[in-house]
Amino acid sequence: MYLFKRVRDLQAFLQPFYDKNRPIGFIPTMGALHDGHLSLVRTSSKVANNVCTIASIFVNPTQFNESSDLEKYPRTPAEDLIKLAKAGCQAVLMPSVEEVYPSGLNTKVEIDFSKLGSVMEGAHRPGHFEGVAEVVKRLLEIVQPTHLYMGQKDYQQVLIVRKLVETFKMPISVEMCPIIREKDGLAMSSRNIRLTPDYRAKAPIIYKTLQDAKNWIQAVSIDELSQKALSQLEAEGLRPEYFQLANAQTLELIADQNDAKQIVACVAAWAGDVRLIDNMII
Ligand code: AMP
Numbered sequence: 001m002y003l004f005k006r007v008r009d010l011q012a013f014l015q016p017f018y019d020k021n022r023p024i025g026f027i028p029t030m031g032a033l034h035d036g037h038l039s040l041v042r043t044s045s046k047v048a049n050n051v052c053t054i055a056s057i058f059v060n061p062t063q064f065n066e067s068s069d070l071e072k073y074p075r076t077p078a079e080d081l082i083k084l085a086k087a088g089c090q091a092v093l094m095p096s097v098e099e100v101y102p103s104g105l106n107t108k109v110e111i112d113f114s115k116l117g118s119v120m121e122g123a124h125r126p127g128h129f130e131g132v133a134e135v136v137k138r139l140l141e142i143v144q145p146t147h148l149y150m151g152q153k154d155y156q157q158v159l160i161v162r163k164l165v166e167t168f169k170m171p172i173s174v175e176m177c178p179i180i181r182e183k184d185g186l187a188m189s190s191r192n193i194r195l196t197p198d199y200r201a202k203a204p205i206i207y208k209t210l211q212d213a214k215n216w217i218q219a220v221s222i223d224e225l226s227q228k229a230l231s232q233l234e235a236e237g238l239r240p241e242y243f244q245l246a247n248a249q250t251l252e253l254i255a256d257q258n259d260a261k262q263i264v265a266c267v268a269a270w271a272g273d274v275r276l277i278d279n280m281i282i
Contacts, residue, residue, distance in 0.1 A: 001085040004093050007142050010054075013091060017052050018144065025050035026145035027089075028136060031057040032074035032190035036180040038087045040149040043177055045088030054143055055084050056093040058100060063131030069275075074190050093143070100138055109133040111167050115252050116159050120266050121277070124241050132157055133164050140170060148172050153179045153187050155264055155279045156251060179278070181207065187278045199271035205236040206267055209243070210280040213265045217245075217282055222255055229267070239270040248281055 004010040017024055025044030029037050037055075045053040057080055064070035077094065084092055101107055109130065113122070117129045140148070148165070150158045158176045165172050180188050185207030186200075195203060209229050216225045222245055229243040244267075246253050247260035254260050266279040 001081070001089055002091040003081065004091060005095060005099070007093070007095060007099050010091065010093050010142065014052070014054075014144070022051040023049055023147060024143070024145040025053045025147045025149060026140070026143045027053070027055045027149045028139050029055060029057055030059045030073065030190065031080050032076050032193070033057075033080045033083050034180075034188045034190065034192075036151055036153060036188035038083055039180050040151060040177050041084060041087040041089050043175070044147065044149050045090075048147060048175075050147060052090050053088060054091045054093065054145065055089050056095070056139055056143070058093070058095055058135070058139070060100075060131060060135040061097060062101075062134050063128050065125050065127050072194065074193055093139075100135065107134050107138050109137050109164065111164065113160055113163055115250055116156065116163055119156075119246065119251055119253060120242060120244055121156050121268070124268060129157070129160050133160060136161050137164060137168065140165070140172060145172060148174045149177055150174060151179060152176050152279070153189070154277070155266060159249075159251060185211075187276075189276060191274050191276065194274045196272055199237075199274065202236050202238060203271045203276060205233060205238065206269060206276060206278045209233055210265055210267065210278060210282070213243075213245075214280065214282040217257060217263070222257065229265075233267070233269050241268040241270065241275070243267045245282070 025048055027040045041055055044050050059073050061070055122129050162174045165174055184204040186204045209232050213225060213229055226243050230240050233240040244253055245263050245265050248262035248264040263282050264279055265282045268277045
């Protein structure tokens with residue numbers, strides 16, 4: 001596996017693949033890698049037909065709306081590289097902030113994401129998706145992959161990136177891969193290592209509540225369902241930020257079961273000082 005710190009070196013490595021129109025799979029990450037990330041790498045390298053699988057590790061400052069969150073973000077680069085090599089990654093880009101955002105280059109993305117960007121994570125983390133769109137567009141321009149692998153764990157993010165790719169007519173197919181969970185159902189996340197043992201034991205209530213929502217939706221109104229979900233999370237000692245049901249395609253919030261063919265339940269909750277998100281198609 002090759003490790004690149006400079007964009008131009010990675011592009012020189014990729015040139016023969018571009019020349020021959022070879023499929024390239026790309027997995028952007030912020031590091032502190034776990035099996036969720038590695039499942040994306042394995043899908044690209046072992047399941048799909050990609051001739052080359054590239055990952056990036058870059059903790060993107062522009063998508064953090066709180067500087068303390070950025071500072072506390074876990075960083076485990078040495079372990080990450082070993083895991084990526086084992087999962088079948090051919091090359092990793094670990095750029096500096098200056099490489100991604102060179103002075104003088106305007107990398108800002110101005111797209112109206114409408115509901116996709118204004119509900120849930122968009123409402124609770126102002127500026128977050130602007131930062132995500134900025135870094136993903138820049139990374140896609142650098143890597144020029146044919147396939148991009150992203151986790152359903154960040155459902156709203158995948159829809160935002162699909163819209164980005166569509167708007168800029170990038171010839172890239174965006175694949176949404178399933179959420180990988182711990183045995184007790186907690187969605188894997190780089191943030192989980194910051195949970196105290198007490199909150200780690202409580203956090204699986206998030207997955208349980210999503211599963212319960214799948215049953216409750218037959219019997220109660222959307223409003224009641226959300227209330228039940230929020231109460232259940234609070235009763236376990238978490239501080240939910242939202243529990244919302246939305247049209248799985250447009251992310252318009254729904255008021256009635258019949259408002260959408262496919263419904264996604266999305267949740268964000270604090271477990272101590274760690275913010276966790278999860279979702280499920282219900
Ligand atoms: P991050 O490092 O948090 O930016 O995540 C990088 C990619 O890994 C994103 O596409 C995430 O959605 C994906 N990812 C993170 N956690 C999981 C998980 N538990 N299962 C599947 N994909 C995940």
